[in-house]
Amino acid sequence: MNDPAPSVDTPAPLISIRDLRTTYAVGGRAFHAVDGVSFDVARGETVGLVGESGCGKSTLGKTLMRLLRPSAGNILLDGRDIAGLDQSALLPLRRRFQMVFQDPFASLNPRKTIGALLETPLKVHGVRSAAERRARVLEIVERVGLPASALQRYPHEFSGGQRQRIGIARALVLRPELIICDEPVSALDLSIQAQILNLLVDLKRDLGLSYLFISHDLSVVRYFADRVIVMYRGRVVESADHATLWRDPRHPYTRLLLAAVPVADPGRPREPMPPCPEAGEPSGQGCSFRARCPMAQPRCDQEAPARRTVGPGHTVACHFA
Amino acid sequence: MSPNPVLLQVRDLVVGFGKTEVVHGIGFDVAAGETMALVGESGCGKSLTAFALMRLLPHGARIFGGQVLFQGRDLVAAREKILRDIRGNEISLILQEPMTSLNPVLPIGLQIAEVLLRHKSMSRRQADRRVLELLSLVGIPEPQRRAREFPHNFSGGMRQRVMIAMAVACGPRLVIADEPTTALDVTIQAQVLDLLDRLRKDLSMAVLLITHDLGVVAQWADRVTVMYAGRVAEEGPVGPFFRQPRHPYARGLLGASVGDSGSAHYTTQRLVEIPGSVASAAAERGCPFAPRCPETIAACRVQPPRLEPVGEMHRVACPVEVAK
Numbered sequence: 001m002n003d004p005a006p007s008v009d010t011p012a013p014l015i016s017i018r019d020l021r022t023t024y025a026v027g028g029r030a031f032h033a034v035d036g037v038s039f040d041v042a043r044g045e046t047v048g049l050v051g052e053s054g055c056g057k058s059t060l061g062k063t064l065m066r067l068l069r070p071s072a073g074n075i076l077l078d079g080r081d082i083a084g085l086d087q088s089a090l091l092p093l094r095r096r097f098q099m100v101f102q103d104p105f106a107s108l109n110p111r112k113t114i115g116a117l118l119e120t121p122l123k124v125h126g127v128r129s130a131a132e133r134r135a136r137v138l139e140i141v142e143r144v145g146l147p148a149s150a151l152q153r154y155p156h157e158f159s160g161g162q163r164q165r166i167g168i169a170r171a172l173v174l175r176p177e178l179i180i181c182d183e184p185v186s187a188l189d190l191s192i193q194a195q196i197l198n199l200l201v202d203l204k205r206d207l208g209l210s211y212l213f214i215s216h217d218l219s220v221v222r223y224f225a226d227r228v229i230v231m232y233r234g235r236v237v238e239s240a241d242h243a244t245l246w247r248d249p250r251h252p253y254t255r256l257l258l259a260a261v262p263v264a265d266p267g268r269p270r271e272p273m274p275p276c277p278e279a280g281e282p283s284g285q286g287c288s289f290r291a292r293c294p295m296a297q298p299r300c301d302q303e304a305p306a307r308r309t310v311g312p313g314h315t316v317a318c319h320f321a
Numbered sequence: 322m323s324p325n326p327v328l329l330q331v332r333d334l335v336v337g338f339g340k341t342e343v344v345h346g347i348g349f350d351v352a353a354g355e356t357m358a359l360v361g362e363s364g365c366g367k368s369l370t371a372f373a374l375m376r377l378l379p380h381g382a383r384i385f386g387g388q389v390l391f392q393g394r395d396l397v398a399a400r401e402k403i404l405r406d407i408r409g410n411e412i413s414l415i416l417q418e419p420m421t422s423l424n425p426v427l428p429i430g431l432q433i434a435e436v437l438l439r440h441k442s443m444s445r446r447q448a449d450r451r452v453l454e455l456l457s458l459v460g461i462p463e464p465q466r467r468a469r470e471f472p473h474n475f476s477g478g479m480r481q482r483v484m485i486a487m488a489v490a491c492g493p494r495l496v497i498a499d500e501p502t503t504a505l506d507v508t509i510q511a512q513v514l515d516l517l518d519r520l521r522k523d524l525s526m527a528v529l530l531i532t533h534d535l536g537v538v539a540q541w542a543d544r545v546t547v548m549y550a551g552r553v554a555e556e557g558p559v560g561p562f563f564r565q566p567r568h569p570y571a572r573g574l575l576g577a578s579v580g581d582s583g584s585a586h587y588t589t590q591r592l593v594e595i596p597g598s599v600a601s602a603a604a605e606r607g608c609p610f611a612p613r614c615p616e617t618i619a620a621c622r623v624q625p626p627r628l629e630p631v632g633e634m635h636r637v638a639c640p641v642e643v644a645k
Contacts, residue, residue, distance in 0.1 A: 052508065161598060162598075190533065190535075191573060191574060191595035194577035194592040194594045195594045197592055198592055198594060218507070219536075222584075222586075223585055242586065246584070260507045260508040260510065261507055261536065264535040264538070264563060264575065266539045266559040267560070270511075270515075270540050273511045273512045
């Protein structure tokens with residue numbers, strides 16, 4: 001699939017994904033969890049990646065981090081393709097893009113102090129001077145809103161929100177340019193979510209970060225993203241800037257998703273959900289959404305729709321949208 | 322209270338583990354036929370309360386005191402045999418993860434039939450017929466074939482429909498649904514909650530909906546009770562509650578909710594934060610929210626405030642708000 005590059009006013013993207021495919025072997029057969037995905041993230045931009053469980057959004061994040069090896073396509077970091085690099089060639093580049101995970105507790109070694117956890121990436125990336133490492137760890141811990149005394153303590157001594165601050169500090173200690181956030185606030189209570197989202201906004205502004213923000217929560221993405229990419233079954237079905245996507249969603253799946261989000265306003269009438277056939281996976285050539293689509297036509301069985309541009313920076317993969 | 326007669330009255334219910342109280346004497350009502358939402362963040366005691374209502378507490382937990390009056394009968398004091406006749410029959414339960422509440426090695430039709438055979442004087446043949454009706458009722462296609470399949474053959478949304486079929490099988494007066502859609506995708510969540518709501522009306526049953534999601538409350542509940550650290554902070558009809566939440570915690574939650582701000586974007590609006598965390602409630606003698614509250618007065622630190630009326634059917638446990 002030759003997708004139009006979605007960048008409009010952003011000449012040099014930090015990272016460009018082209019026709020990326022990630023394949024798992026399922027029961028001896030190849031399953032493309034990410035199936036020909038293309039998009040850019042510009043410097044200083046937050047791209048939101050939304051879709052339901054199993055749509056491939058987390059696999060895509062892990063593939064960009066090169067925790068998984070793509071089976072096809074390119075990942076261009078400042079124009080250099082990292083899709084096929086081996087781990088030793090990747091290491092020096094890794095400091096430029098880091099990841100924040102959903103469950104910070106599962107991703108923090110319980111037997112190491114926070115100080116040691118934050119110092120490790122610096123050692124791995126060759127910061128030789130112990131004094132410099134200590135200074136950078138201290139700086140980052142204060143930057144994410146934790147006291148310096150946190151450095152001597154262990155992960156279990158912190159609440160969920162504080163642990164996510166530690167996870168963010170660990171991602172930031174190498175001074176990366178891009179942070180891939182995979183459901184960073186989904187495990188947190190509402191009152192803590194706001195604290196973490198505000199922190200991520202401050203960090204982006206102060207450090208000039210770019211984010212790829214993966215989430216199933218459309219309300220959070222609407223607030224937090226500059227541009228939004230909607231995935232369904234491994235493919236991008238729509239992408240647009242945040243205002244356009246909510247004002248003028250084109251793909252029937254995007255419309256379904258937006259209509260399904262319950263709004264905290266009892267006066268707002270709810271749109272009835274169309275019934276969802278418990279899908280036998282539609283196979284073969286056609287559009288992967290056709291089994292649930294209210295506007296499916298015979299053509300949708302025959303031909304997978306290509307992404308086409310319907311407005312400035314707005315693409316949709318549907319024959320009829 | 323509501324125009325409908327009261328079905329369930331919870332009074333001064335205290336629940337905890339060992340010697341530690343987790344739920345500190347809460348009270349609320351559920352009227353016949355209504356959806357009452359019990360909301361709060363993780364650890365506030367909402368699920369423990371739900372299990373205590375049916376005396377199905379996890380190991381080590383017990384009811385320290387209080388009353389659960391269901392159609393006038395106190396379930397806290399009732400004999401176990403009476404509870405066994407009520408559970409699954411007059412009151413039933415739907416849990417977050419249906420995979421763990423269904424038996425993985427029995428066909429789902431048989432599991433639904435079991436409930437009917439336990440509570441209704443039905444022959445096996447009648448029960449099997451009723452199972453097919455129930456499966457169609459909850460929107461499971463091809464009930465004949467699906468009844469013979471096992472839980473793992475169903476998707477998450479369909480499994481939750483099976484749980485709903487089982488929960489409504491005996492025509493209960495009250496269904497307690499503990500985070501019934503938290504594990505589901507948002508499009509499936511809307512379908513499952515619409516289904517539960519339709520059955521509530523058609524079968525004239527009440528739903529006690531336990532959730533952390535204020536959007537779900539606004540769209541599917543009639544009334545809401547907000548819990549914080551094992552106490553009721555505020556209760557009221559959803560209209561007045563969302564228009565003008567009175568407890569500073571409830572106001573903070575709605576302010577912190579990105580969904581509520583509608584078209585808010587980080588470039589133009591900062592989210593309202595509730596500072597600190599719920600852990601601070603443990604050491605507090607007074608209002609559990611006082612350590613995080615922007616409006617504390619001296620009275621807040623003396624003893625936990627009582628619920629007092631601030632509008633029709635609308636009550637709040639906050640001396641500052643009550644004085645306004």
